Amino acid sequence: MKLYVSPGACSLSPHIVFREAGLNVEVEDVSLASKKTKSGDDFKAINPKGKVPTLRLDDGRVLTEGAAIVQYLADLAPASNLAPKAGTFERVRVQEWLNYVASEVHKGFSPLFYPTTPEQTKQTTIANLSRAFDFLSTSLAEGPFLLGSTFTVADAYLYTILLWTKHFGGDLDLAKWPVLQGYVARITERPAVRATLDFEAELKKAGAAKS
Known part of the structure; x- marks a missing residue:
């Protein structure tokens, strides 16, 4: 899975969740101004809304909207107790x-x-x-x-x-x-939150240096 984020944006929320859940998720930075990913892809081709967070699954399906993404991630790791069982x-x-x-x-x-x-x-x-x-x-x-x-x-x-x-x-x-x-x-x-904040701080620093 790949999570598209932009430092300082609301994508921090699912970024925290996947770390709290102990999931293996790749993170890629997105420029919300240019709508380009760090690897140079057209972000709007991935998510026509042009917004983060965006989660691309291994089978190519794309999930958007933070509230939906965090629940999906939590359900992939039920032992993390990040969301109660569905139906309760x-x-x-x-x-x-x-x-x-x-x-x-x-x-x-x-x-x-x-x-x-x-x-x-x-x-x-x-x-x-x-x-x-x-x-x-x-x-x-x-x-x-x-x-x-x-x-x-x-x-x-x-x-x-x-x-x-x-x-x-x-x-x-x-x-x-x-x-x-x-x-x-x-x-x-x-710890998971601290690690996420540090990671996004490095993303922001790298983006600033590049610009």
Whole structure:
């Protein structure tokens, strides 16, 4: 299998998951600006959406959308407990969290990444994210992870998106939400997460040197 990623993007989430699961997955960097892979392939020929993460299976089939990819990877390594068994209420709970993170947190950041976004829209975006952070703080107050004591694919996704707050600071500084700040610090210290961050830092450094 090959996972297409771009350092700093939401593809960090499945990258963390496959390392947590102990799976053998090749990683290839993608330039989202040029839509070219590191090996020079046309990325849009692989994924017409032109977005990461993208997972290409050994038989050539392609899977897109992070929430789908992380569940697929978790099911390849059930002993990792990264996702409860399909058909259980706990699995639906993980899917509930994945959908919440995707729709309310991940997409909630989108206006902030565009320089042409009007200031009023940015302020509304920050207010909406702040409310989401309040909700997440309450949800995480009684357990280290979203499902209590077990780290799951939903945590990998939420952690990835919360890292984006460092680009904005100010009103989105996680110091205002100590529970979330502790959550991010705790997950950062997981060996698989640390290894993934280091790997992507090297990818970013290599890309910067090449440009």
